[in-house]
Amino acid sequence: MTQRVELATVLDRFAVDGLVTDYAVAVDDGDWEAYRGLFAPDGRADYRSAGGIEGDVDQVVGWLAESMELFPMRQHLIVNRRVRFGILEQDTGDTARVQADYINPMRFAGHDGGSTAPDFVCGGRYAFGLVRTDDGWRLRHVIVQEKWRRTPRTLQQPAAT
Template sequence: MTQRAEHSTIMDRLALDDLITGYARAVDDGDWPGYLALFTPDGRADYRSAGGIEGGAEDIAAWLAQMLGQFAMRQHLIVNRRVGLARPDGTPADTATVRADYLNPMRVAGPVSETDDEEAVSPNYTCGGRYDFAARRTPDGWRLTGVVVHEKWRRAELPGD
């Protein structure tokens, strides 16, 4: 691999890292226009393993806005990112995959219990699993073409537990 190809690969990996971090922040902040901007026009996502839906990015953003609205706090931690980028000959590619684990603590909105007016301050719902991201280089930079969630576990502490 030449020095130019190595530099390009490093720059692509940094851009893909920013893309995945942008995904986590958009979901956590409820920034649905920002979420949509991360996808190609034909981008799709599959949240079925977490009890969700599969569809185009616009349908997914609308579903996420509705479902995640019941959580007062969300914080995706996307870690152990494994990037697949280079072609077999080692030259930079225009498509990429990222497999990453996630931990997602959230807090359900509302009082701690039926007799308490105070909001909870710590997470009471946590899930974890793995994401499979697919991305494509576009004139506007790297964009997601697909997201598949593989939820492995979840833990919920309901009010009064």
């Protein structure tokens, strides 16, 4: 690899990492316009493993905006990012795949402004598919693979006696 190619790869890794971070911040802040802007025109997201929907960006934004009203406090922590770059066949655009683990603590809305409302925590793995566009890197797909969740005892099934 030449130094120019190595530098371009490093810059792409920074851009891809920034896009994944922007994704987490947009969801946590409920900034649905910013969320939309992260996706390529054909972008899709799949939240079915976490009890959500699969669809195009507009469908998913509608579902997220409504669902996240239950959780006024959200904080995605996305770690262990594994980035792989590729070239689209018979296309000039570059692609990337990111596999990243997440833990997502959230707080249920409470009657007292949320300070004593119970917490909900889940974790799993994201699979991001990205494509380089004229506007920079964009998400082509996001797939959530929820592996576990911890809900407040009051929301859990009572223990069998």
